[in-house]
Amino acid sequence: MNEKISELLERRGKLLARIAEQREQMAEIGSHLRPPLSMADRGVAAVHFLRSHPVLFAGVVAYFVIRRPSMAGLVWLGGRVWKIYRDFTLLLAKRLS
Secondary structure (H helix, E strand, O other): OHHHHHHHHHHHHHHHHHHHHHHHHHHHHHHHHHHHHHHHHHHHHHHHHHHHOHHHHHHHHHHHHHHOOOHHHHHHHHHHHHHHHHHHHHHHHHHHO
16 A cells, blocks of 8 residues: 555656646747737737727728828838827826826
């Protein structure tokens, strides 16, 4: 009986060491994935924003159709509009609270 318990305790120790090693590996993998996942989160936030503000989205699309800027200018301007809106809503939320 004691031999079986000691075998189980030894196996448990090996498994715990293996788990610790795998945790370190997962942390390393996660650190490499953080930037792309952060960018994906921002993209999802932008999509949610556009879904919740369809009139603003339609206005921006109409502006770009009329103006017809280059793709780089379009991306830059979209980023600036997003940042200005986000800063404005944060400022407004601070003022109201």
